[in-house]
Amino acid sequence: MACESEVLTVDSIACTGHGICAQLLPEWVRLDDWGYPIIRPGAVPATLLPQAKWAITNCPALALHLRKSG
Ligand code: SF4
Secondary structure, three states: OOOOEEEEEEOOOOOOOOOHHHHHOOOOEEEOOOOOEEEOOOEOOHHHHHHHHHHHHHOOOOOEEEEEEO
């Protein structure tokens, strides 16, 4: 049975580079030299999902999303 997982993505057009996501989810997001997020590829571990959802809620540009994968 395939296991459904969730991948964190950023809408790079909507993102305004506030960097809050990297503060709230440093295990999964780091910032590039211009302050824009670089998100780890692959499924977000279940233990990090609450933090990921918190980062999504707090993104001022509503640019972060969890997408089903697998
Ligand atoms: S918090 Fe939102 S707007 Fe700010 S860098 Fe992260 S994705 Fe972009």
